[in-house]
Amino acid sequence: MVRYKAIIAYDGTNFSGFQRQPNGRTVQAELEALLTRMADGQPIMIHGSGRTDAGVHALGQVIHFDFPYERSLERMRYALDTQSPEDIAVSSVEQVTEAFHARYLVVEKTYQFKVDIGKPRSPFRRHYASYYPYPLDLERIRQALPDLLGTHDFTSFCASGSSVDDKVRTIHEASMVVNEAGDQLTFTFRGDGFLYKMIRILVGTLLKIGNGRLAVDSIPGIIAGKDRNLAGPTAHPEGLYLAKVCYEADADN
């Protein structure tokens, strides 16, 4: 068996998320079915850096899988890219040792979240950005963002029902840019890991701050309270992108 690591992108619109499930089209099931065909019917399982929910996109999801034959990397990439459905792209494939694991060895993940703030809502972004039609003071959001940096217990920003015990995470970057036309925000969050729906709750909270319904300096108190009810609503999945996953060797990329 040869272990391959691949970087993939997908448009999450028509997927019921990344992870295989009994019903619903998933990224994992599509790629496993393709790899199993490429391996002449030997069942191949893929491991992702983590799941993404229905409607959530990926620019740089990382997977690994063990394949019974050695293939040239570009031949493997091309086969996966062109034979997978058109809403999945395979950017790169490399051979790794059996020590590599796409989920266990993650040291840093970067997510982006896009918000359409134009009027009217762009028909071209309806699946690719969350829509926010209410007044926003972007300066308030810019002031609040640094309060997220550092190591905190992010219980207040974790969807209830999560089975994870340790909710301490470190955020290295929390930023926002506005596009030239002034009708789209892109948030970037980079950290050692994120809790279930954490990015979407962070964005929902920041938008509530921008809209004036939460104080500019409310984030430290929300974190300290360790109560999901203190934070803002969960932003819609269509704005969320898993942008990059880093492992020890390339964490400084």
Place this chain on the structure above:
Amino acid sequence: MVRYKAIIAYDGTNFSGFQRQPNGRTVQAELEALLTRMADGQPIMIHGSGRTDAGVHALGQVIHFDFPYERSLERMRYALDTQSPEDIAVSSVEQVTEAFHARYLVVEKTYQFKVDIGKPRSPFRRHYASYYPYPLDLERIRQALPDLLGTHDFTSFCASGSSVDDKVRTIHEASMVVNEAGDQLTFTFRGDGFLYKMIRILVGTLLKIGNGRLAVDSIPGIIAGKDRNLAGPTAHPEGLYLAKVCYEADADN
């Protein structure tokens, strides 16, 4: 009856084009059905600046229609925007006199055409840019573009079967920009009017020049030959956007 002019945008992916037809979902039929409901069942017909083909998008298509009641402009715009399907947006509505006609009085149209030149093809642009995976020398395209400017008989760039007799058109702008990432081209064509599939044939020809399979200086000869077979292939519809339509009073906008 009150005549309204509206600027609309639509994602052409799931439409069989703009114009009403017996079978297939169209922009015209969706908006007419909505306006007819808003007029308590009195049939309302809309007129567009021109048709767009299946898969072709619009950023600034212009329509007009006669409505039996006077409505505040923002109320009319909001109703049309929010009650129409989510792949149609209504940017603005204004009241016009009966002298206005969305098709007959056009003095200038602007189209854009997007080409995805990244590897692999972006899953996010599969419906919003045509994919060109072959080598391109962009400098060759830049050199060829000015040969399209001015007043010419564009018979060679018109799809065969067009019933239009006069194929003389004037192109005021023919330009190309590359995005920052270097993986997408955007062509802009502005002129007094364009023939059936003309933009798509222009782009197909320019890409063939960029790829080296047509000479950099071949456009004058293609125009002079008045033969569709001399030009390049017809680029795919998903890259094409009707960007702007100007009328006499606002032609200098």
